Amino acid sequence: AYNFCAGPATLPAEVLQQAQEEMLDWRGTGMSVMEMSHRSDEFVAIAQTAEQDLRELAGISDDYAVLFMQGGASSQFATVPLNLMRGKSPADYVNTGIWSKKAIAEARRFGEVNVAASSEEQGFTTVPDQASWKTNPEAAYLHYTPNETIGGLEYDFIPDSGDVPLVADMSSSMLSRPLDISKFGLIYAGAQKNIGPSGLVVVIIRKDLLGHAQSGTPTMLDYKVIADNDSMYNTPATYSWYLAGLVFKWLKAQGGVAAMGEINKRKADKLYGYIDNSDFYANPIEPRFRSWMNVPFTLADDSLNSAFLKGAEERFLLNLKGHRTVGGMRASIYNAMPEAGVDALIDYMKAFEKERAG
Numbered sequence: 050a051y052n053f054c055a056g057p058a059t060l061p062a063e064v065l066q067q068a069q070e071e072m073l074d075w076r077g078t079g080m081s082v083m084e085m086s087h088r089s090d091e092f093v094a095i096a097q098t099a100e101q102d103l104r105e106l107a108g109i110s111d112d113y114a115v116l117f118m119q120g121g122a123s124s125q126f127a128t129v130p131l132n133l134m135r136g137k138s139p140a141d142y143v144n145t146g147i148w149s150k151k152a153i154a155e156a157r158r159f160g161e162v163n164v165a166a167s168s169e170e171q172g173f174t175t176v177p178d179q180a181s182w183k184t185n186p187e188a189a190y191l192h193y194t195p196n197e198t199i200g201g202l203e204y205d206f207i208p209d210s211g212d213v214p215l216v217a218d219m220s221s222s223m224l225s226r227p228l229d230i231s232k233f234g235l236i237y238a239g240a241q242k243n244i245g246p247s248g249l250v251v252v253i254i255r256k257d258l259l260g261h262a263q264s265g266t267p268t269m270l271d272y273k274v275i276a277d278n279d280s281m282y283n284t285p286a287t288y289s290w291y292l293a294g295l296v297f298k299w300l301k302a303q304g305g306v307a308a309m310g311e312i313n314k315r316k317a318d319k320l321y322g323y324i325d326n327s328d329f330y331a332n333p334i335e336p337r338f339r340s341w342m343n344v345p346f347t348l349a350d351d352s353l354n355s356a357f358l359k360g361a362e363e364r365f366l367l368n369l370k371g372h373r374t375v376g377g378m379r380a381s382i383y384n385a386m387p388e389a390g391v392d393a394l395i396d397y398m399k400a401f402e403k404e405r406a407g
């Protein structure tokens with residue numbers, strides 16, 4: 050089976066296999082990782098190795114703290130303004146889709162937000178040219194969503210934020226290709242795409258941004274408290290953290306993010322290439338900004354949608370239904386999706402088109 054689900058949890062088959070083998074007895078300890086004390090030597094080693102592997106994979110220097118938090122990326126929509134507004138306002142946000150809008154709406158609960166640019170009028174099919182952004186040089190931070198998971202829109206550049214800390218919701222693009230972390234003040238990523246199970250959220254924060262939380266910030270949402278306690282202020286999501294560690298090891302064995310980026314580009318090029326050469330399928334996004342991770346597409350005739358999905362399921366091509374807010378289809382092709390899965394999808398799309406077109 051090939052699972053094109055946008056989340057939660059699209060883990061590599063090898064990782065699931067390893068987790069199954071280790072589930073009841075982790076390396077002769079007689080315990081599942083789930084049952085270990087988070088303060089035990091065994092678990093602390095698992096946690097530290099995961100962080101170290103992530104640092105190596107993503108090229109994260111000691112100038113940054115890496116936090117393993119809970120509550121998904123959505124909780125970060127509040128945690129970011131609570132910690133980074135620092136009495137300053139506004140915070141600048143760029144609106145390129147459903148996830149940006151959610152981040153903006155939540156941030157407005159904690160301070161003033163300036164929407165510096167938006168592609169809403171274009172139906173979120175493009176990223177506004179940075180020259181047109183109305184950013185504020187005194188802003189607390191500049192927030193953007195590098196990959197809009199639902200719309201399938203991905204920036205092909207890192208915005209220049211000058212001296213203002215750049216904040217990115219990398220939930221659906223983290224570790225999909227090489228990235229210059231030093232350009233960012235803070236990155237957060239809900240784990241369930243390229244990292245591990247849902248619920249866990251990884252935060253990479255430049256250390257000078259720690260310790261500025263607004264008064265009244267819940268302790269559990271204060272980045273400094275979490276950093277000072279090595280992400281163990283409370284009981285962390287130990288099993289998810291362990292699974293993320295297995296994914297990082299797997300990623301290293303694949304050649305890291307550079308190798309993964311090449312594979313991901315090839316997968317996306319193939320699928321968009323086929324869609325563009327067909328009169329039967331279409332993708333609305335400006336080609337430059339098409340997502341490597343989430344590929345939405347429509348059929349020429351909407352009434353064939355359920356037949357398309359049914360035929361796909363019979364071939365074990367799973368979860369291709371588009372997000373309920375946009376309809377059509379969506380193939381999420383995260384790191385865990387092998388190239389053979391994309392080939393199998395294209396073969397099916399060709400066969401369906403041949404059978405149904407005209």
Ligand code: PLP
Pocket residue numbers: 056120121122123124148194196197198199218219220221239240247248
């Ligand atoms: N941001 C982006 C870009 C997402 O794709 C998602 C979920 O799919 C979220 C935020 C919300 O993540 P969570 O469900 O972990 O809160």
